[in-house]
Amino acid sequence: FLKNLELSENQSFEYLKNVYSTILLKDVVARGKIRNVVFLENLVAYLADNVGGVEVINIADPNNPFVVGYVYLPDVAEAITTEGKYAYVSNYILGGVQMLDISFPPNSNIAGYYKRSGVFALGVSVQGSHVYIGDGIAGFQIYDNLFITSVEDLNKNNSEQLDIYPNPALQSAKANFITTTNSYCNLSIYDLTGRKVQEIFNGWLDAGEQTFEIKSNQLKAGIYFVKLEINDQVRTSKLVISH
Numbered sequence: 001f002l003k004n005l006e007l008s009e010n011q012s013f014e015y016l017k018n019v020y021s022t023i024l025l026k027d028v029v030a031r032g033k034i035r036n037v038v039f040l041e042n043l044v045a046y047l048a049d050n051v052g053g054v055e056v057i058n059i060a061d062p063n064n065p066f067v068v069g070y071v072y073l074p075d076v077a078e079a080i081t082t083e084g085k086y087a088y089v090s091n092y093i094l095g096g097v098q099m100l101d102i103s104f105p106p107n108s109n110i111a112g113y114y115k116r117s118g119v120f121a122l123g124v125s126v127q128g129s130h131v132y133i134g135d136g137i138a139g140f141q142i143y144d145n146l147f148i149t150s151v152e153d154l155n156k157n158n159s160e161q162l163d164i165y166p167n168p169a170l171q172s173a174k175a176n177f178i179t180t181t182n183s184y185c186n187l188s189i190y191d192l193t194g195r196k197v198q199e200i201f202n203g204w205l206d207a208g209e210q211t212f213e214i215k216s217n218q219l220k221a222g223i224y225f226v227k228l229e230i231n232d233q234v235r236t237s238k239l240v241i242s243h
Contacts, residue, residue, distance in 0.1 A: 044068065044105045046087050048077035054089055056105050069106040073098050083126040086111065090121035090133060093225055093236050097121055097133060097143065114143050120194075136194060161235060162228045168240040169216040175200065175226055176211050177235065186229045187212055189219070189239065197224070216241045 045065070047055040054077055056069035075094035080087055085103040089095070091113075101111040120136030131143040163176040175187060185205050189198040197219060200212050214226070221243045228235040 046080050046082060046102070046108075048080040048089060050076055050078065053077055054080060054087065054100065054108070056102075056108055069108050071100055071108050071110065073110075078121065079123045081124050081126055088124050088126055088131060090124040092121055093238060095121070097124060097131060162226060162237045164214070164226055164237045164239050167238070168242045169214065170241075170243065171217045173214040173216050173239065174211055175214055175228070175237075176209070177228055177230075178209050179205050179207050179230060181207050183207075183230045185210075187226065189214065189224050189226050191222070191224055200226075214239070217243070 043058070043060045045057045045059045047057060049055055052075070053073050054071045055067055056071070057065050058068045059065045073089060073091050073095050076092040078090045078092055080089045082088070082102065085101060087100040087102045087108070089098040089100065091098045095113065097114040098110055099112045099114070100108050102108045114131065121133055122136055123134030125132045129144065133141040133143065135141050161177075165174055165176070167173060179185065183205055184203070186202045187200040188196050188202075189200065191197050198215070200214060216239070219241050221241050224239045224241065226237050226239050228237075
């Protein structure tokens with residue numbers, strides 16, 4: 001039957017998964033004599049997977065949970081909380097705080113994000129019009145929940161990120177970024193405890209493309225992050241050193 005529909009392998013999988021979900025739902029409804037089926041269909045849990053995204057899990061039958069959706073994020077999903085039709089994810093170094101539209105759980109998607117003003121977004125909580133962030137060495141932060149950056153702006157800002165290459169690095173690497181105006185900049189390397197281990201540059205730069213050498217051979221093998229401060233903006237990129 002599926003072959004006659006000329007579906008791809010992924011489409012066939014999705015089709016069968018939906019059929020299975022429907023059969024399972026009917027079975028649960030029948031056994032539990034549940035009347036509010038719509039509520040049951042929307043009974044889901046959101047799991048920050050500590051890898052690179054958020055899993056949407058149907059828990060209508062606690063003995064038979066199954067994944068109904070997945071949202072890929074820029075970095076490690078450390079923690080998650082929900083408020084109304086949105087989920088807020090602390091997205092470690094690169095992602096800041098990601099805001100997901102969960103109005104239709106199986107098709108949850110990124111609605112916007114909060115620019116990171118610290119270093120590690122590790123924990124998140126929402127109360128009313130404020131988002132509270134536990135941010136490693138940057139401490140406790142409070143964001144206004146009324147102002148988020150659109151996905152379009154996220155894509156635009158990604159083109160202006162701090163780039164590190166090669167990464168992983170052996171003897172040396174390059175840090176590349178763009179300054180749009182004459183700016184005061186600090187470019188430094190921190191270890192995972194938040195300790196500054198190397199200052200690459202501190203001073204004024206003219207507008208234009210900037211490239212600095214990172215002497216990775218002076219650091220032990222491991223994971224670091226390169227932090228760039230330009231006026232009142234902060235950009236951070238991971239650096240992996242392997243000797």
